[in-house]
Amino acid sequence: MKKKVLKFGGTSVGSINRIVHAAKIIKKESELGNKIIVVVSAMAGKTNELISLSKSISNNFNKRELDVLLSTGEQISCALITGALSEIGVKAQSFMNWQIPILTEGENNNARIINMNKTKIDNYLSIGGIAIIPGYQGVSSLGEITTIGRGGSDATAVAVAKIFDTDSCEIYTDVEGVYSTDPNKIPIAKKIDKISYEEMLELSSLGAKVMQSSAVQTAMIYDIPLQVRSTFTDRQGTKIFNKENIDYSKTVTGVAYSKDDAKITLQAVEDKPGIAAEIFEPFGKNQINIDMVIQNVSSDGKTTDITFTIKREDLEKSLEILKKNKKIKFKNLSYKDNVSKISIVGAGMVTTPGVTYRMFRALADEKINILAISTSEIKISVIIHENSTVKAVKKLHNIFNLD
Amino acid sequence: MKKKVLKFGGTSVGSINRIVHAAKIIKKESELGNKIIVVVSAMAGKTNELISLSKSISNNFNKRELDVLLSTGEQISCALITGALSEIGVKAQSFMNWQIPILTEGENNNARIINMNKTKIDNYLSIGGIAIIPGYQGVSSLGEITTIGRGGSDATAVAVAKIFDTDSCEIYTDVEGVYSTDPNKIPIAKKIDKISYEEMLELSSLGAKVMQSSAVQTAMIYDIPLQVRSTFTDRQGTKIFNKENIDYSKTVTGVAYSKDDAKITLQAVEDKPGIAAEIFEPFGKNQINIDMVIQNVSSDGKTTDITFTIKREDLEKSLEILKKNKKIKFKNLSYKDNVSKISIVGAGMVTTPGVTYRMFRALADEKINILAISTSEIKISVIIHENSTVKAVKKLHNIFNLD
Numbered sequence: 001m002k003k004k005v006l007k008f009g010g011t012s013v014g015s016i017n018r019i020v021h022a023a024k025i026i027k028k029e030s031e032l033g034n035k036i037i038v039v040v041s042a043m044a045g046k047t048n049e050l051i052s053l054s055k056s057i058s059n060n061f062n063k064r065e066l067d068v069l070l071s072t073g074e075q076i077s078c079a080l081i082t083g084a085l086s087e088i089g090v091k092a093q094s095f096m097n098w099q100i101p102i103l104t105e106g107e108n109n110n111a112r113i114i115n116m117n118k119t120k121i122d123n124y125l126s127i128g129g130i131a132i133i134p135g136y137q138g139v140s141s142l143g144e145i146t147t148i149g150r151g152g153s154d155a156t157a158v159a160v161a162k163i164f165d166t167d168s169c170e171i172y173t174d175v176e177g178v179y180s181t182d183p184n185k186i187p188i189a190k191k192i193d194k195i196s197y198e199e200m201l202e203l204s205s206l207g208a209k210v211m212q213s214s215a216v217q218t219a220m221i222y223d224i225p226l227q228v229r230s231t232f233t234d235r236q237g238t239k240i241f242n243k244e245n246i247d248y249s250k251t252v253t254g255v256a257y258s259k260d261d262a263k264i265t266l267q268a269v270e271d272k273p274g275i276a277a278e279i280f281e282p283f284g285k286n287q288i289n290i291d292m293v294i295q296n297v298s299s300d301g302k303t304t305d306i307t308f309t310i311k312r313e314d315l316e317k318s319l320e321i322l323k324k325n326k327k328i329k330f331k332n333l334s335y336k337d338n339v340s341k342i343s344i345v346g347a348g349m350v351t352t353p354g355v356t357y358r359m360f361r362a363l364a365d366e367k368i369n370i371l372a373i374s375t376s377e378i379k380i381s382v383i384i385h386e387n388s389t390v391k392a393v394k395k396l397h398n399i400f401n402l403d
Numbered sequence: 404m405k406k407k408v409l410k411f412g413g414t415s416v417g418s419i420n421r422i423v424h425a426a427k428i429i430k431k432e433s434e435l436g437n438k439i440i441v442v443v444s445a446m447a448g449k450t451n452e453l454i455s456l457s458k459s460i461s462n463n464f465n466k467r468e469l470d471v472l473l474s475t476g477e478q479i480s481c482a483l484i485t486g487a488l489s490e491i492g493v494k495a496q497s498f499m500n501w502q503i504p505i506l507t508e509g510e511n512n513n514a515r516i517i518n519m520n521k522t523k524i525d526n527y528l529s530i531g532g533i534a535i536i537p538g539y540q541g542v543s544s545l546g547e548i549t550t551i552g553r554g555g556s557d558a559t560a561v562a563v564a565k566i567f568d569t570d571s572c573e574i575y576t577d578v579e580g581v582y583s584t585d586p587n588k589i590p591i592a593k594k595i596d597k598i599s600y601e602e603m604l605e606l607s608s609l610g611a612k613v614m615q616s617s618a619v620q621t622a623m624i625y626d627i628p629l630q631v632r633s634t635f636t637d638r639q640g641t642k643i644f645n646k647e648n649i650d651y652s653k654t655v656t657g658v659a660y661s662k663d664d665a666k667i668t669l670q671a672v673e674d675k676p677g678i679a680a681e682i683f684e685p686f687g688k689n690q691i692n693i694d695m696v697i698q699n700v701s702s703d704g705k706t707t708d709i710t711f712t713i714k715r716e717d718l719e720k721s722l723e724i725l726k727k728n729k730k731i732k733f734k735n736l737s738y739k740d741n742v743s744k745i746s747i748v749g750a751g752m753v754t755t756p757g758v759t760y761r762m763f764r765a766l767a768d769e770k771i772n773i774l775a776i777s778t779s780e781i782k783i784s785v786i787i788h789e790n791s792t793v794k795a796v797k798k799l800h801n802i803f804n805l806d
Contacts, residue, residue: 016456016459016460019460020460050479053419053479053483054482054483054486056419057419057422057423057483057486057487057490058486058487058489058490060490061486061489061490062485062486062489062490064496065481065482065483065485065486065489065497066482066486068478068481068482068485068497068499069478069479069482069483069486071478072475072478072479075471075472075474075475075478076453076456076472076475078468078471079457079468079469079471079472079475080456080457080460080468080472082465082468082471083457083460083461083464083465083468083469083472084460084461086461086464086465086468087460087461087463087464087465093467093468094468094471096471096501096548098499098501098502099501099546143502145499
């Protein structure tokens, strides 16, 4: 008998039909003799609906009450899925965040799960019941309702897997798993059977929105094997675990890309300690996310060139911020508003020489100009002109044997 | 400084605009120096929406989980109204049923409030805050979420008034108060300024859906003065209190009527002890509500005639039940499917002779045939042909000086 966490995302419980379908999956897993804890998200669209209600009252809605409001989304899904299980003769019960309780720390809207009391759920599992619990929420030590950030139901699932020491943690979602590149745009994309936590993290931070990054991170820290699979097919999905357990016959696991980027270059910036902090501090204050940052060694020893990328919609404001910033000096400011970022990710890259060269050679063969480069141990990213995005992704997908 | 309960019904918080408006009413009351506890219903339509979700899964949805589901409705209103108060600079905080806690007993979907812990709310009031709590729900001694039946937010408001010993309990709703008859159908209807609990109970059980009956009953038992008033105008509304405090210049306070009724008469029923129980037992089992029951003394000493009314939609099933019932014997069964019930209600009736006669005379003058009569201390009801409903109500409204 195995103990399993099954997590159902928003689209997997997005309608009554889908809730009934999810209940059937749970029933099947239960009939195989597994002890099951189910973690559910709010029905697709529900959280946005609640946020929009709050925004029509205030753009700065009281944070404490926002959590009171948003936490109803998962409570509704919990009750519906438990009712659906009950209807098909499966013994199940919902457990609310405060009934368990799921203890969090940190501020409202952005708390972290630090512990859960196992007693009630363990007792219920031991009499053959299935426990249904809401993702994304908990209670603080003061008994206040808290939520743990968008996508937080993944984090709840991983925390449950850790605290209840389950044999597996299965993330049911609306895609069949993690793909070698975006299957919607690049039809040659292949589903990846096995991937390491690190690669998954790089891919998700690069736009593959299959799982929430911090949940993957927690799984990595505690070595909790994950499985991402589709609610709508029977196929295997993608297993995410320790890279020691993965056979790296392929150097590159996937090709990710982001669009709607813009690139800004500051040339001949006065090079002194803390200059990067002074450039980027006002961006944080204006809630503009900086993606890639590249600083070249200066040629004259006194100045340096700094290139960074942002979302295109933030370009105008970013230029304004830079012009207003009296703390920095530079000779020239240039920008491009039509770039995209292409990344190859693979835990096998670090032990395979020549990957970087092969990537650049391949892009050159396609006459694609590289505007900037940034590398990490398991990832190489380049900035190119947006027009060449699909061509570049297809080429890289092909030369690294992902087709 | 007064301590007040302000209760806002579903239509009073039925949209964002209305929630913002309710927040302004609360702010005004607070600025007058009152300590305030607010009880809120789910937004109009919300509870029905949740019930319909549950029904699309099962017509016999798990009762425990139904309460988990339905209780989210008031939680949402609580968070929104608290956020709206916060936005206009009023110190306010929501308190969930389990945070207070509001202790209930009895089964799911039909529990009763038996106590509340005062500590947290009293502390919050004492630092100048306004406490916002959800109506209609509580937790059992086992920590399970319970609801207390449709319209239960009124009961919560009255329970809060009793337990916190408040100076008043104001029920904000979508009508201006209690009327002498239905203002939507009979334009001469007058708003009643003061009414006793007993009259209010008769009127609400007769179809004036201004307040939930069991809440009025609780208020009567503990002598808690109520005030029903409109969220949308500044006017006084109707005060409901002990009849000792009411000056009865008028004998009759109001004229109520119900439509869509049907009448069944069993003639020459074998008269023996327990015969009524045997007739009506299967109706309860089939969830058919019996309204008025009239049993005449038998002429021959061996048989009796029994007349009763039901909702028209239950007529067919009721006839079937009677025909199948082998425990009862009768000579003849007749029925009418197009009757209505007209009632006059007034605590002053008991001390004023001739009210009954005046009512029957007035109906006779209008050539309205009376099919059945039933009286209580403060109410006289007659069954008439449905076509004459409005004519009868207008006539009675007039002769008892309510116009």
